[in-house]
Amino acid sequence: MNVAIIGCGGMGALHAQMAANCGHKIVLCADSVRKAAAALAEKFGAKVSADPLSAVAAKGVDLVAIATPTPTHLPLIEAAAQAGKDIFCEKPFCLNTADCKKAIAAAEKAKVKLFVGHVVRYFHEFEAMRAKAQSGEIGAAGWLKISRGGIFPGAPGSWFRDYAQSGGVTLDCMIHDLDWVRYAFGEPERIFCQTLMRTEPVQLDYSQVTMRMKNGLIATVIGTWAQPSGFRVKAEICCSGGMIQYDSADAPLAVQPRTVAAGPNMIVPMSPVEKSPYQMEWEEFTTWLEGTGTPRVTARDAMAAVAMAEAALKSAKTGQPVAL
Amino acid sequence: MSTIKIGIMSFAHMHAFGYAMALKALPDVELTAIHDDDAKRGRAMAKQFGTRFVADQAAFLALDTQAVIITSENARHRGMVEAAAAAGKWILCEKPIAPTVEDAKAIVAACKKARVGLGTAFPCRYAQPLIAAKAQIDAGALGKVYAVTCTNHGQSPGGWFADEALSGGGATMDHTVHVADLLRWMLGKEITKVYCELGNQLHQDTLKTDDLGSVHMELEGGVQVSHIASWSRPKSFHTWGDVTMDFIGEKGVLSVDAFNQKITVFDDKLGRAVWAGWGDSLDDGLVADFVASVRERRDPAITGVDGLRATEVTTAAYKAFRTGRMVKV
Ligand SMILES: NC(=O)c1ccc[n+]([C@@H]2O[C@H](COP(=O)([O-])OP(=O)(O)OC[C@H]3O[C@@H](n4cnc5c(N)ncnc54)[C@H](O)[C@@H]3O)[C@@H](O)[C@H]2O)c1
Numbered sequence: 031m032n033v034a035i036i037g038c039g040g041m042g043a044l045h046a047q048m049a050a051n052c053g054h055k056i057v058l059c060a061d062s063v064r065k066a067a068a069a070l071a072e073k074f075g076a077k078v079s080a081d082p083l084s085a086v087a088a089k090g091v092d093l094v095a096i097a098t099p100t101p102t103h104l105p106l107i108e109a110a111a112q113a114g115k116d117i118f119c120e121k122p123f124c125l126n127t128a129d130c131k132k133a134i135a136a137a138e139k140a141k142v143k144l145f146v147g148h149v150v151r152y153f154h155e156f157e158a159m160r161a162k163a164q165s166g167e168i169g170a171a172g173w174l175k176i177s178r179g180g181i182f183p184g185a186p187g188s189w190f191r192d193y194a195q196s197g198g199v200t201l202d203c204m205i206h207d208l209d210w211v212r213y214a215f216g217e218p219e220r221i222f223c224q225t226l227m228r229t230e231p232v233q234l235d236y237s238q239v240t241m242r243m244k245n246g247l248i249a250t251v252i253g254t255w256a257q258p259s260g261f262r263v264k265a266e267i268c269c270s271g272g273m274i275q276y277d278s279a280d281a282p283l284a285v286q287p288r289t290v291a292a293g294p295n296m297i298v299p300m301s302p303v304e305k306s307p308y309q310m311e312w313e314e315f316t317t318w319l320e321g322t323g324t325p326r327v328t329a330r331d332a333m334a335a336v337a338m339a340e341a342a343l344k345s346a347k348t349g350q351p352v353a354l
Numbered sequence: 355m356s357t358i359k360i361g362i363m364s365f366a367h368m369h370a371f372g373y374a375m376a377l378k379a380l381p382d383v384e385l386t387a388i389h390d391d392d393a394k395r396g397r398a399m400a401k402q403f404g405t406r407f408v409a410d411q412a413a414f415l416a417l418d419t420q421a422v423i424i425t426s427e428n429a430r431h432r433g434m435v436e437a438a439a440a441a442g443k444w445i446l447c448e449k450p451i452a453p454t455v456e457d458a459k460a461i462v463a464a465c466k467k468a469r470v471g472l473g474t475a476f477p478c479r480y481a482q483p484l485i486a487a488k489a490q491i492d493a494g495a496l497g498k499v500y501a502v503t504c505t506n507h508g509q510s511p512g513g514w515f516a517d518e519a520l521s522g523g524g525a526t527m528d529h530t531v532h533v534a535d536l537l538r539w540m541l542g543k544e545i546t547k548v549y550c551e552l553g554n555q556l557h558q559d560t561l562k563t564d565d566l567g568s569v570h571m572e573l574e575g576g577v578q579v580s581h582i583a584s585w586s587r588p589k590s591f592h593t594w595g596d597v598t599m600d601f602i603g604e605k606g607v608l609s610v611d612a613f614n615q616k617i618t619v620f621d622d623k624l625g626r627a628v629w630a631g632w633g634d635s636l637d638d639g640l641v642a643d644f645v646a647s648v649r650e651r652r653d654p655a656i657t658g659v660d661g662l663r664a665t666e667v668t669t670a671a672y673k674a675f676r677t678g679r680m681v682k683v
Contacts, residue, residue, distance in 0.1 A: 173556070224501070270556045
């Protein structure tokens with residue numbers, strides 16, 4: 031299929047490669063910053079656009095991959111759907127559930143496929159934990175804790191640093207784990223959250239969540255954009271007959287460059303495996319497009335994840351738990 | 355120096371063992387007698403520590419001891435403290451000082467009235483990694499502290515710990531107070547609000563109480579804290595549990611894992627790996643201060659009021675869970 035990459039930043043470049051690996055052709059790269067689009071387009075011999083809203087409707091494009099700042103997801107999805115394009119969209123789906131609903135309605139009306147990249151569902155370690163916990167081999171899961179995060183993403187001035195656009199660590203980063211907990215353990219009942227969302231004197235965000243699931247499980251979820259460096263994921267699942275632990279810092283491969291590029295950048299966790307989770311989500315999405323499979327994550331799942339993050343942020347504001 | 359004579363009231367709490375060891379190691383201190391309502395246990399401990407067993411509480415308190423360490427079940431602290439205070443003894447009381455705020459207040463009041471010193475056994479304040487962490491924070495290494503993430507995990511202790519009539523509650527009762535006290539001590543701020551989800555998450559077949567509480571707190575000045583109080587470590591775990599605190603500050607972050615001074619031993623006989631600790635003893639510092647407080651006729655460094663404050667937090671956690679709200683302490 032012919033693909034237009036919309037948003038040619040960190041994730042756009044990654045998705046272009048993943049799509050190409052699946053046999054798709056990158057025909058158009060669009061970014062509000064022409065230079066960003068041009069740099070990526072050159073790599074794939076694609077056309078360049080600095081007008082994303084018209085790029086999603088461009089002739090000769092079958093599939094649109096949206097990797098732009100979160101608030102732009104809805105208008106881009108609506109325009110792409112209207113033009114009859116299938117859509118891959120980065121998480122978080124949208125800034126709020128109201129927008130998610132509109133996006134789903136647009137895709138349904140246009141009868142196009144809409145996939146949201148909740149990539150943690152494809153991470154091998156998370157799949158291994160889910161399989162073990164669900165197997166019952168070590169009893170029933172009663173409590174879990176997941177911590178995720180590292181340095182505050184984006185250079186000064188980046189959209190990540192504007193909480194109105196990124197939703198901070200809770201909406202942008204912790205949403206991975208909120209989605210995964212629901213994926214592995216069912217629907218949430220209520221959520222409580224404390225979050226910093228500071229800009230002064232240093233910009234940092236730190237979010238601490240307790241979620242009660244309908245099946246009784248308690249999930250403690252920590253999201254951090256407050257670390258001076260690095261990125262780390264830790265998970266612990268306690269069951270009635272044992273426990274599962276995972277720590278990304280305890281890895282088979284570690285590289286520490288003596289010098290680093292100037293300025294902080296968004297670190298994307300990579301498991302050194304034959305097929306990266308990003309590749310797997312593209313393969314699954316592709317089977318869906320071809321009519322030979324269904325993806326493990328639906329747009330409604332992605333909306334449920336936004337609803338959880340939205341409830342968490344509401345709880346943080348009110349200082350009380352929020353029912354889901 | 356004159357010898358300080360100390361008795362131990364009850365070995366229901368296993369920490370009594372460590373305190374007895376610490377007493378035996380100190381010069382000019384005599385472990386004069388052990389009282390226990392479980393005579394068999396009391397006799398065995400008296401034999402082990404080379405001291406006398408006194409079955410009758412009144413007779414035990416009539417001995418010429420200056421102080422007692424009370425390590426009975428949580429719900430029995432109050433009665434023993436009141437009797438010991440009336441007998442003029444200096445008191446070190448095991449944590450939690452009481453299962454209810456009412457009992458904790460009565461304990462503090464009884465000692466005040468009798469003009470005896472009262473300490474709460476929060477030995478974590480004597481853990482070197484936590485002392486060093488506090489020093490870093492005090493020196494300004496983190497600048498302003500905004501948030502803290504804590505754990506106090508353990509294995510299920512069973513016995514009276516899981517009998518609400520004696521313990522007052524489960525893991526949330528047992529494993530919230532250490533961290534509540536550490537937060538107050540390290541940050542110099544009171545805990546003002548508490549939220550909690552708790553339950554019997556892992557031991558439905560064996561326990562009646564909760565075995566885990568996911569607690570959120572707010573400290574004066576808006577510091578945001580989450581804390582896990584649990585008996586969630588499986589039997590096959592490599593150690594008893596932990597006390598961890600991650601501080602998020604303006605100028606940096608600090609992580610302390612207080613008991614992570616260990617070697618890992620792979621033991622074929624056990625069929626698993628276990629930790630063998632090499633850190634300093636916490637009990638030594640706690641007990642040495644208590645003995646000094648007896649000698650100097652002052653309150654121990656960690657007072658009964660510190661115990662009361664921690665119990666206020668624990669009871670607020672249970673109330674928060676019952677009401678489904680974040681509640682004021
Ligand atoms: N799944 C993951 O692991 C993961 C990791 C990081 C980011 N993300 C998500 O991916 C999306 C993009 O994040 P990123 O890290 O690539 O950000 P980025 O800042 O690196 O890139 C965003 C790009 O979009 C461009 N852009 C801004 N507004 C635009 C618009 N209206 N139309 C077209 N282009 C526009 C910017 O110029 C930039 O090149 C976000 O939704 C983010 O939450 C997902």
